[in-house]
Amino acid sequence: MKCQRCEKPATFHITELTGDTPQELHLCADHAQAYLAPAAAEEPPESFLGALAQQFKVGQTAAQLARLDQKACPYCGITFYEFRHAGRLGCPHDYVCFAEDLEPLILNIHGATEHAGKRPKRHAQSLNQQTELIRLRREMKEAVDREDYERASQLRDEIRGIEQGSETDSPPPEPA
Amino acid sequence: MKLDELANQCGEWLRGAGPESDIVVSSRIRLARNLADYPFIRKCTEQDRRAIVRSLRERITSVKELSKATYIDVEELSAIDRQFLVERQLISRELSESEGARGVAIDNNEQFSLMMNEEDHLRIQVMHSGLDLHAAWQRMNRIDDLIEEQVSYAFHDQKGYLTACPTNVGTGARISVMLHLPALVITRHIDKVFRSLQKISLAVRGLYGEGSQAMGDFYQISNQITLGKSEEELVKQVSDVAPMLINYERRAREVLIRDSEQELHDRVSRAYGILCTAKTISSEETMHLLSSLRMGVNLGLISDLEIPTINKLFIHTQPAHLQKLRGEELDTSERNIERANYLQRHLRKNTRDETPGDN
Numbered sequence A: 001m002k003c004q005r006c007e008k009p010a011t012f013h014i015t016e017l018t019g020d021t022p023q024e025l026h027l028c029a030d031h032a033q034a035y036l037a038p039a040a041a042e043e044p045p046e047s048f049l050g051a052l053a054q055q056f057k058v059g060q061t062a063a064q065l066a067r068l069d070q071k072a073c074p075y076c077g078i079t080f081y082e083f084r085h086a087g088r089l090g091c092p093h094d095y096v097c098f099a100e101d102l103e104p105l106i107l108n109i110h111g112a113t114e115h116a117g118k119r120p121k122r123h124a125q126s127l128n129q130q131t132e133l134i135r136l137r138r139e140m141k142e143a144v145d146r147e148d149y150e151r152a153s154q155l156r157d158e159i160r161g162i163e164q165g166s167e168t169d170s171p172p173p174e175p176a
Numbered sequence B: 001m002k003l004d005e006l007a008n009q010c011g012e013w014l015r016g017a018g019p020e021s022d023i024v025v026s027s028r029i030r031l032a033r034n035l036a037d038y039p040f041i042r043k044c045t046e047q048d049r050r051a052i053v054r055s056l057r058e059r060i061t062s063v064k065e066l067s068k069a070t071y072i073d074v075e076e077l078s079a080i081d082r083q084f085l086v087e088r089q090l091i092s093r094e095l096s097e098s099e100g101a102r103g104v105a106i107d108n109n110e111q112f113s114l115m116m117n118e119e120d121h122l123r124i125q126v127m128h129s130g131l132d133l134h135a136a137w138q139r140m141n142r143i144d145d146l147i148e149e150q151v152s153y154a155f156h157d158q159k160g161y162l163t164a165c166p167t168n169v170g171t172g173a174r175i176s177v178m179l180h181l182p183a184l185v186i187t188r189h190i191d192k193v194f195r196s197l198q199k200i201s202l203a204v205r206g207l208y209g210e211g212s213q214a215m216g217d218f219y220q221i222s223n224q225i226t227l228g229k230s231e232e233e234l235v236k237q238v239s240d241v242a243p244m245l246i247n248y249e250r251r252a253r254e255v256l257i258r259d260s261e262q263e264l265h266d267r268v269s270r271a272y273g274i275l276c277t278a279k280t281i282s283s284e285e286t287m288h289l290l291s292s293l294r295m296g297v298n299l300g301l302i303s304d305l306e307i308p309t310i311n312k313l314f315i316h317t318q319p320a321h322l323q324k325l326r327g328e329e330l331d332t333s334e335r336n337i338e339r340a341n342y343l344q345r346h347l348r349k350n351t352r353d354e355t356p357g358d359n
Helices: A029-036 A046-058 A062-070 A080-086 A099-110 A127-145 A149-167 B003-008 B046-061 B079-087 B093-097 B133-148 B182-186 B190-199 B231-277 B283-298 B307-316 B319-326 B332-353
Strands: A012-016 A023-027 B024-033 B070-073 B103-106 B112-116 B122-129 B173-180 B202-205 B218-223
Touching: A012 A029, A023 A029, A046 A099, A062 A080, A127 A149, B003 B079, B003 B319, B024 B133, B024 B231, B046 B103, B046 B112, B079 B093, B079 B319, B112 B133, B122 B133, B133 B173, B133 B231, B173 B231, B173 B283, B182 B190, B182 B231, B182 B283, B190 B202, B190 B231, B202 B231, B218 B231, B231 B283, B231 B332, B283 B307, B283 B332, B307 B319, B307 B332, B319 B332
Parallel strands: none
Antiparallel strands: A012 A023, B024 B122, B024 B173, B070 B103, B103 B112, B112 B122, B173 B218, B202 B218
């Protein structure tokens, strides 16, 4: 059997159980190594880690930090703990939901907290509406996962309703 | 345009043209953008990822000015093809190595590329040859405006463009120049220069970005902060520092010529000799020798070669490029032989015909 990623013979046969359904992977030694190694993308950048370390040095006690770590975004579900470890946020709303906790971190990284650059001419029609879409999609996935298809289809219709509403706000395509 | 055609052509940024192109290889600007109505990549389901690529692709191709860009489904590419795009600087290592639906739209002359589902939903990159950041920004701003007419970006009144990592929030802009600084390396002044750059919030990286070694004495200087300054101010900051670094490098070259011309000439000639005659050669040694050769050409120590030829050799002798050009997969020792053959063919042809820059 050939490796799924190149022409070499597959010597590693991995069953991945982290997703919704088990996934069979057949890889050569090189690709298996790359697959099993923690992804480079998971490493938070140095400037982020430095700023984070400094924030906790001056700020939180262990108890405060433990409490903060439990905090989760109602839209995407990411916890502050998960963000702290991955260095990546889960959705645009996290900047609102974790605003107080992110502020010192952002100040530390950038030495500023207010945007001074360009702004979209067509501002997001409604940021609330869009974070609502993120929440509805997440709830729909959860409903499908627990096989509550009636709820899932209700949610799908709600999502469609919002999407169709925002489509009509879009400018017409440029003439060819 | 197909990937194989791309392998044979030479991107705009390798032209070796533009201001200060003896030292500044390229000017690059990258913007990070996210769609407002999807979670960031970390919290995306595979379905979300597919919907994001589909939506971006449809909307971008409906813009006349961007519609000629070639879309490539990165998920479907072989490991060699992905590596080839990384070597060509058209996609990042992160996009190449991640999993799931992702893609890139590449401009025919390689001046811009649009990466979909990298760390952020969209990363736009514009690359110009030489020190040309202001023009690169004009182009970037135009592309960003055109896309913004089609999609709603995640934007916050105080925090600006919202990105997956808080290190990019605000403008989402990374403004960088790639400099060739061999004399500062030889004279051991490079560390001092880097320490002073860090003091003014500029980052220094190797040829292939974050975490990569400085191969062939190429260094990428970029802004570290993205919030609190306008894009034009960030462009100005990097544009203002670049001439200082160019001057340091020029002065170091003058010192080398003045104090140790024979040694310098010997170094360059030996590099040329090995590159023209080696039967097997590693990627690392090639980069090292091409760096000396590049400096030698710029100092007039070698007269039968031109910078675009050397720029091209730097890229075309990388592992994936060699395999693409040869049309087959090669192991390390086969690549080392192929690399030596490639160098001989191009450097000798160049010397004989005096037609640099061609295949």
